[in-house]
Amino acid sequence: MRSLPFILCSLSRYHPHSQTPSPPHLIVFLRSMATSAAADRISPSNTRVGWIGTGVMGRSMCAHLINAGYSLTVFNRTLSKAQPLVDMGARLAQTPHDLAAQSDVVFSIVGYPSDVRQVLLDPTDGALSGLRPSGILVDMTTSEPSLAVEISAAASSKNCSSIDAPVSGGDRGAKNGTLAIFAGGDEAIIHRLNPLFTLLGKVNYMGPSGKGQFAKLANQITIASGMVGLVEGIIYAHKAGLNVASFLDAISTGAAGSKSLDLYGSRILKRDFEPGFFVNHFVKDLGICLKECQNMGLALPGLALAQQLYLSLKAHGEGNLGTQALILALERLNNVTLNS
Numbered sequence: 296m297r298s299l300p301f302i303l304c305s306l307s308r309y310h311p312h313s314q315t316p317s318p319p320h321l322i323v324f325l326r327s328m329a330t331s332a333a334a335d336r337i338s339p340s341n342t343r344v345g346w347i348g349t350g351v352m353g354r355s356m357c358a359h360l361i362n363a364g365y366s367l368t369v370f371n372r373t374l375s376k377a378q379p380l381v382d383m384g385a386r387l388a389q390t391p392h393d394l395a396a397q398s399d400v401v402f403s404i405v406g407y408p409s410d411v412r413q414v415l416l417d418p419t420d421g422a423l424s425g426l427r428p429s430g431i432l433v434d435m436t437t438s439e440p441s442l443a444v445e446i447s448a449a450a451s452s453k454n455c456s457s458i459d460a461p462v463s464g465g466d467r468g469a470k471n472g473t474l475a476i477f478a479g480g481d482e483a484i485i486h487r488l489n490p491l492f493t494l495l496g497k498v499n500y501m502g503p504s505g506k507g508q509f510a511k512l513a514n515q516i517t518i519a520s521g522m523v524g525l526v527e528g529i530i531y532a533h534k535a536g537l538n539v540a541s542f543l544d545a546i547s548t549g550a551a552g553s554k555s556l557d558l559y560g561s562r563i564l565k566r567d568f569e570p571g572f573f574v575n576h577f578v579k580d581l582g583i584c585l586k587e588c589q590n591m592g593l594a595l596p597g598l599a600l601a602q603q604l605y606l607s608l609k610a611h612g613e614g615n616l617g618t619q620a621l622i623l624a625l626e627r628l629n630n631v632t633l634n635s
Contacts, residue, residue: 335487336487337400337487337488337490337491338490339365339366342365342491343366343368343397343398343400344360344365344368344399344400344401344402345369345388345394345395345422346360346368346369346370346385346394346401346402346403347370347371347391347394347404347422348371348404348414348436349369349377349380350371350376350404351466351469351570351573352404352435352462352465353469354376354380354469355466355469355470356402356435356474356495357369357380360491360494361380361383361384361385363494367380367384367385367386368385368386368397368398369386369387369388370387370388370389370390370393370414374387391403391417391420391422391425392417392420392422392424392425393425394425395423395424395425395426395430396425396427398426399427399430399431400433400491401422401426401431401432401433402433403415403432403433403434403435403436404434404436404462405436406436406575407436407438407579408436408438408439408442411438411442411446415446416446423449423450423453423455426450426453426455427455428455429454430455430456431456431458431484432450432455432457433457433458433460434457434458434459434461435460435461435462435476437461437511437512437580438459438508438583439583439586440459440505440506440508440512440587443457443459443504443505443508444504444505446504447459447504456481457480458478458480458484458485458504459479459480459504459506460477460480460492460498461476461477461507461508461510461511462474462475462476462495462511463475463477463514463518465571465572466571466572467558467571472494472495472496473496473497475497475514476492476496476497476498476499477501477507477508477510477511478498478499478500478501478507479501479503479504479506479507479508479510480503480507482500485500511580512583512584512587515577515584516581516597516598518555519577519581519597519598519601519602519605522555522559522601522618522619523601523621525553525556525559526621526622526624527625528546529542529563529633530622530631533633534629534631540561540564543556543561543564547560558571559571559617559618562617562619563622564633566633568616568619568620568623569616570616570617570618571617571618572617572618573614573617573618574605574608574609574615574616574617574618574620575609575614575615577605577618578605578606578609581598581601581602581605582602584598585599604624604625605618605621605624607624607627608620608621608623608624611623611627
């Protein structure tokens, strides 16, 4: 939609010397166009937001939207996890369908691709079944690229839009509104969603549907090998008799410095394994990465090693710990404990 000043300027090119006022019907038409453009902009005054999944990440992300003044409806399978947002003023929906029926934009951030399929595409209770034409689905779950393409096609068949927009940054990024958002889909729709995305972090356009998921998977591959390097360095420093806290501080400003070190170094030393991101979910992500590698004929040994180490945590019943619990796997391999 062109702006009103742009249109008036364009008209002046055709009548540069005219002193005749514009006809009343033209003024009305232009004002109507300007009003329509304003109504199309996403803002707290005209956009109803729905949110499916209010866990570790979703809860903080929803709070940013509420604090910005957006009308928010939430759904979570475990209702108690949504209660803090209800206390802040969010409405609670009983199904994704009911949530979507009272929303213009529906976000989802759930656990697994099967969950995404259920909450968005279920023919009876899924969000798409309740979304009105021109509505937008934004899936922020790390999921399968092929599923993102499938959701986009299903949304298009209902004259709706779908964006795959998985995020990186963990619980701290969600709390601080500094997440990296990898967006795939119609670039114009992604640009239109920018007022919402900027409350959550920085949006990065990665290409058509599915490319947001591919970007997030590449992100997870990068993180996985980095986490292995971090915990191996910690184990080595411990075995060498270094003060590990001093060692981590020393390397933080050098070439070994990383976001993983900043986020998890001190947590590891404090034996704080509360999940900013669950081991179970990381195992899921790395499994999808390996599946895509097989499809593409890629050999990524660092990814395969990291996935095996994280699987060992799951085998020990530690899947609900945070990804920094990888230190436990390396401690077991080497028969050491950092706090010994």
